[in-house]
Amino acid sequence: MSEHVHDENCNHDHDHEEHVFLVSDEEGNEREMVMVFTFESEEQVYSVLLDRNDPEADGVIFRIEEEDGEAFLVGIEDDAEWERVTAIYEEIAKSENEGK
Numbered sequence: 847m848s849e850h851v852h853d854e855n856c857n858h859d860h861d862h863e864e865h866v867f868l869v870s871d872e873e874g875n876e877r878e879m880v881m882v883f884t885f886e887s888e889e890q891v892y893s894v895l896l897d898r899n900d901p902e903a904d905g906v907i908f909r910i911e912e913e914d915g916e917a918f919l920v921g922i923e924d925d926a927e928w929e930r931v932t933a934i935y936e937e938i939a940k941s942e943n944e945g946k
Contacts, residue, residue, distance in 0.1 A: 866898060867919060869906070879906065885938060892931050893919065907931055 865881035879895035882905065886892070891910040897903050908919040909927075922928045 864898075867895065869895065869919070883935075883938075884910070885934060887931055887934050892935075894935060895919075907935060 869879045878898040883894040894905045
């Protein structure tokens with residue numbers, strides 16, 4: 847199965863909706879972040895977000911949690927959890943790049 851690229855050359859209808867979040871950094875500065883990838887580890891779902899205005903910058907990984915039917919992003923503060931999910935994402939990114 848070939849992978850379809852959704853870009854400005856896409857000449858047919860698709861839902862090109864971006865999942866954009868406002869994320870505040872340690873200094874309280876808000877940035878628009880776009881969800882580009884999700885994956886699971888140990889029954890938790892994680893999301894990779896990129897800065898909408900600086901897509902070449904490193905992505906940020908958040909845990910997705912649900913409460914009362916609503917999903918929200920949670921920063922990962924546990925070092926062991928952070929090491930685990932970054933290793934998983936690096937493997938996924940490496941295999942994606944090898945497939946191109």
